[in-house]
Amino acid sequence: MxxxxxxxxxxxxxxxxxxxSICFGASVPAAVLGQEDIxxxxxxxxxxxxxxxxxxxxxxxxxxxxxxxxxxxHAFVPANLLVRTNVQxxxxxxxxxxxxxxxRVLIPSGGQVELVFTSTKAGxxxxxxxxxxxxxxxxxxxxxxxxxxx
Ligand SMILES: [Cu+2]
Numbered sequence: 001m002x003x004x005x006x007x008x009x010x011x012x013x014x015x016x017x018x019x020x021s022i023c024f025g026a027s028v029p030a031a032v033l034g035q036e037d038i039x040x041x042x043x044x045x046x047x048x049x050x051x052x053x054x055x056x057x058x059x060x061x062x063x064x065x066x067x068x069x070x071x072x073x074h075a076f077v078p079a080n081l082l083v084r085t086n087v088q089x090x091x092x093x094x095x096x097x098x099x100x101x102x103x104r105v106l107i108p109s110g111g112q113v114e115l116v117f118t119s120t121k122a123g124x125x126x127x128x129x130x131x132x133x134x135x136x137x138x139x140x141x142x143x144x145x146x147x148x149x150x
Contacts, residue, residue: 037060037061037062038056038060038061038062038063039062039063039065040054040056040062040063040064040065041065041066041067042054042064042065042066042067042138043067043069044066044067044068044069044070044074044107044129044136045069045070046070047070047074047129047134047135047136048136049127049129049136049137049138051138052137052138052139053138053139053141054138054139054140054141055140055141055142055143056119056140056141056142056143057119057142057143057144057145058119058120058121058122058142058143058144058145059118059119059120060118060119061116061117061118062116062117062118062119063114063115063116064114064115064116064117065112065113065114066091066093066105066107066112066113066114066115067111067112068107068108068109068110068111068112069110070109071109072109073106073107073108073109073131074106074107074129074131074136075104075105075106075107075129075130075131076093076104076105076107076113076127076129077103077104077127077128077129077130078102078104078125078127078140079125079126079127079128080125081119081121081125081127081140081142082101082102082117083100083101084100084101085101085102085117085118085119085120086101086117086118087101087102087115087116087117088115088116088117089102089105089113089114089115090113090114090116091107091111091112091113091114092108092111092112092113093105093106093107093108093111093112093113094106095113102115104130119140119142121142122142122143122144123142123144124139124140124141124142125139125140125142126138126139126140127139127140
C-alpha cells in the first residue's frame with residue numbers, strides 16, 4: 001500500500017515536471033507543428049473523412065493535413081468556413097479559388113494537401129467531397145472561447 005502511494009506521488013511529481021511537454025510531444029510533433037498553434041490530420045479512407053469532426057478554436061492557427069489514402073480522387077470542400085479567409089495551400093492537390101476564396105481542393109489518390117488558416121468564426125461548419133457517386137462529409141466545430149489561448 002505504501003509503495004503504491006509513493007509511486008502515485010512520483011507519477012504526480014513527474015507529471016508536474018514533464019507532463020505538459022510529454023503531452024505536447026506525443027500529440028503534435030514539433031517538426032509537424034512549425035509556427036502553427038495546432039496541426040490536425042484528416043485521413044480519407046473508404047470514402048470517409050477520419051475523423052469527421054474537427055474541433056478548433058477561434059483565433060487558433062491550424063495546419064490541416066488532408067491525406068487521401070483511398071484509391072480514387074476526392075475533393076475537400078470547406079463550405080463557408082474559409083470564405084474571405086487567407087488560406088495557405090501546399091501539397092500535391094489542385095486548389096480551386098473563387099471570388100470568396102478557396103472553393104475546394106482536389107486530392108489525388110495517395111496525395112496530401114496542407115491548408116494553413118486561422119478560423120475567425122465560431123460555430124459548426126460542414127465540409128464535404130462534392131465528387132459524384134458518393135457522400136462524404138464532416139464538420140468543423142469552432143469553439144468561440146479564446147481564454148485558453150496564450
Ligand atoms: Cu469523394
